[in-house]
Amino acid sequence: MKIYPWLKNIYKIIINQYLKKKLHHAIIIRSNIKIGSKKLIYLLCKKILCKNSYTLYSCNNCKNCQLISSKNYPDLHIIIPESNKKNIGVDIILKCIKKIQNTSKFGKKTIVWIKKINLLTESSINSLLRILEDPPLNTIFFLDYYNSFELKKTLKSRCIIYNIYPPSEKNGIFWLKKKLKNNNKNFYTAIRLSENSPILAKKILESNLWNERKIFFKKIKKSIKKKNFLRLIKFFKINKSKKIYWICSLILDTIKYCYNKNSKLTNLDQKKLIKIFKKKNTLKNLYLMINIWNKCFFYIKNIQNINKNFIFLEPLIKMEKFFNFL
Ligand SMILES: [Zn+2]
The missing domain is CATH 1.20.272.10 (Zinc Finger, Delta Prime; domain 3)
Known part of the structure; x- marks a missing residue:
């Protein structure tokens, strides 16, 4: 899985912070539109957990990388709503907090990745706030946040926020042209209808x-x-x-x-x-x-x-x- 070119820079910034051991334990990735935040967080998690520590990207070969690829890595906790529910209930958060209290099974970091934080209920946020205040050792939290709703100030204040943006129109079209065959007029129309998100433009055109x-x-x-x-x-x-x-x-x-x-x-x-x-x-x-x-x-x-x-x-x-x- 390759990183989108417009997210390379932010990826490097975050990994460099990690390599210098200066990475904050709670990171919000904020975007206005779908431009690949999930892929970015996935690649960050993989890199942080990869056994080959000093490269910019994960090696994709070590045991940890393979376990992550097969969704079996025990210290990567991905939080999504239960299949029959619309929200991320407090029970899910509490269950996860219990799991991460024990030290990591693989001697690396433990990562909690909350997809769609807009789905957290009031009580889920409160439980999360408590653990962010006093996090277990070696634990990193990634929170994926679309800007379309107001995020609680208390939650923001306990995290570092990295904003991610779509590429320029020119670069977006350059990327689209490599992925699809179509005419210029359609490329420009699709990218403008998608607020410059090449991912959405590709999706519309296809x-x-x-x-x-x-x-x-x-x-x-x-x-x-x-x-x-x-x-x-x-x-x-x-x-x-x-x-x-x-x-x-x-x-x-x-x-x-x-x-x-x-x-x-x-x-x-x-x-x-x-x-x-x-x-x-x-x-x-x-x-x-x-x-x-x-x-x-x-x-x-x-x-x-x-x-x-x-x-x-x-x-x-x-x-x-x-x-x-x-
Ligand atoms: Zn690896």
Whole structure:
């Protein structure tokens, strides 16, 4: 398993700290978007536990490396929710704390890796705080943290935080080109839709979503021709939030286009549709349109027991008004 090129630097920084015996015992890896934090933590764990101490990467050959690869290394504790539960309950944390109190079986470090710390319950966090305050000897904690929720200050204060970022667009595309065959327009569109995460861009380009997006925009074009947006309702049945995201990004592109910021467009493969949107709408309407779709997105995400198909009526009727269909 190779490290992603945009994470090489942070990997080196953390391993150098470890080799100098200066590594903090509780490390939060923080990112805004999926850019490979799990792989980074896995490779860090492997290196720290590898028997060949003075190399930058793990050797992949020693007994420890092999046991980690086969998920059998006894001193690497990976914490995830139990199969039938959504959260990481306090019982899981307490069980793990009990296990790590005994010294490591292999004479190396003991590592606790908490995947998705947003799934920790209040009482799990409290138990974790106590062990972070007074950790067993030779134990390292890795916490994988997506920035989308607020992390308790008490937890932050007991850890060192390493932020990881996506590569520049240019470097992201360079990586994508090595992994996939496609045209430049699609590479740029996918990476811009993925907030510069090459991993997500690759995933979109390889999945059915890419095709679904193209069809969705075709249907919008047809709806404009037929002067009827309500016919789009049935297309919102699946991947609802994705479709709201796509339509918002198209409206935002139209706004950029109005300001002559053509080089900043996300949907480079949809220039025709962007031009149609511009021709049919005032800037004010475009801003209003974004607001309406944002409101719709909020309802979908936050209100339960709501008729989710009915929710799309309002923005679509408003769109018809803006486009002067009514
Ligand atoms: Zn090794």
